[in-house]
Amino acid sequence: xxxxxxxxxxxxxxEAETVTLSCTYDTSESDYYLFWYKQPPSRQMILVIRQEAYxxxxxxxxxxxxxxxxxxxxxxxxxxxxxxxxxxxxxCAYRSAxxxxxxxxxxxxxxxxxx
Amino acid sequence: xxxxxQSPRHKVTETGTPVTLRCHQTENHRYMYWYxxxxxxxxxxxxxxxxxxxxxxxxxxxxxxxxxSKTEDFLLTxxxxxxxxxxxxxxxxxxxxxxxxxxYFGEGSWLTVV
Numbered sequence: 001x002x003x004x005x006x007x008x009x010x011x012x013x014x015e016a017e018t019v020t021l022s023c024t025y026d027t028s029e030s031d032y033y034l035f036w037y038k039q040p041p042s043r044q045m046i047l048v049i050r051q052e053a054y055x056x057x058x059x060x061x062x063x064x065x066x067x068x069x070x071x072x073x074x075x076x077x078x079x080x081x082x083x084x085x086x087x088x089x090x091x092c093a094y095r096s097a098x099x100x101x102x103x104x105x106x107x108x109x110x111x112x113x114x115x
Numbered sequence: 116x117x118x119x120x121q122s123p124r125h126k127v128t129e130t131g132t133p134v135t136l137r138c139h140q141t142e143n144h145r146y147m148y149w150y151x152x153x154x155x156x157x158x159x160x161x162x163x164x165x166x167x168x169x170x171x172x173x174x175x176x177x178x179x180x181x182x183x184s185k186t187e188d189f190l191l192t193x194x195x196x197x198x199x200x201x202x203x204x205x206x207x208x209x210x211x212x213x214x215x216x217x218x219y220f221g222e223g224s225w226l227t228v229v
Contacts, residue, residue, distance in 0.1 A: 033216060043203060045158075045220035091157055095218070101146055101209050102173065103218050105157035 002027045004094050006106035013082045014114050020067075021077045021109045023092030031097035034068065034075045039089040039108070048090070051075065053097070079111075087113045118142045119221035121206050127227045134193040136224050138206030140186075146209035147189040148218070149173075149181065151202040158205060164189050196228040 003026045013019035025034070036048040051059045051068050059066050063083075067076045079086055092106040118141035128134050138147060146165055150158040150173075160173030162181040170181050178200060180192045193200055206221040 035217070037220075043152075043223050045205060045207075045223075047217060047219065050217055093218075095216070097216075101216065101218075102148060102160050102163055103158070103207075105159075107155060107157045 002029075002032075002094050002096065002104045004092055004104050004106040006092055006109050008109045009107070010110045010112070012112040012114055013079075015082055015084060017082055018078060018080045019082055019111065021079075021090050021092075021111065023075045023077070023106055025073050025075065025092070025094050027073070027094065027096075029096055029098070033095040033097065034066075035093040035095065035103070036064070036066070036075075036077045037091045037093060038086075039091065040085075040087070045091075049077065082113050084113050084115065087111060119206055119208055119219065121204075121221040121224045123224060124222065125225045127229060128196050130197060130228055131195050134196050134226065134228075136191045136204055136206075136226070138189045138191070138221060140189075140208050142208070142210070143186055144208040144210060145186075147183065148207040148209075149179075149189070149191045150205045150207060150220075151175065152205060152223075153202050161191065161204075193226075196226075198228050200226065201228045202226060 005024045032053045034051045038046045049061045063080045065078045089108045091108045093103045120139045122137045148163040149161040152158045159175045164170045164183040182190045204224045
């Protein structure tokens with residue numbers, strides 16, 4: 001079974017600075033997807049960014065980018081120019097490219113933005 | 116907006132009573148999921164469906180049942196609610212095509228069992 005580990009329960013960053021959230025995963029599969037979801041206080045789960053394992057190029061969405069290291073099974077999220085609205089729980093998630101397509105989540109990292 | 120509606124959004128119920136949560140989608144997606152979220156555990160899969168009347172268990176399925184009699188609705192039932200089932204419940208769908216096999220979530224249903 002796949003597992004996802006987020007080793008940083010909490011992180012904080014000064015507004016306008018850059019922060020990196022860590023995620024590692026364990027799988028024996030070669031084809032899969034990785035995601036970062038943001039959960040603000042409203043508890044809505046918002047997709048931030050996705051990465052296909054077969055793509056070597058790291059995904060980027062505006063101020064959000066990932067560092068995907070397939071061999072190391074690492075998938076970190078970098079947030080540049082942090083804004084107050086970035087304060088939230090961030091969840092890393094794994095999804096196999098085969099079978100029932102369910103997501104396996106990490107336990108989350110709570111990000112605080114310091115004005 | 117992935118067209119997912121959950122109801123009720125908030126519910127308080129007593130131990131031992133049955134509870135049904137409804138997930139409704141408007142875009143004809145094949146896969147639907149029920150997750151629960153608890154502190155320190157992230158989101159955990161309860162049950163999922165891969166078509167009408169086709170369902171399977173997730174990692175925390177004990178005490179829950181599901182039904183899917185039509186594509187747009189996926190029901191989660193707690194036959195006899197317990198305090199350990201106090202949680203936030205999320206419905207989700209899997210969107211393919213241009214959405215790239217991404218899972219999108221409803222807004223959540225807060226359930227308190229007293």
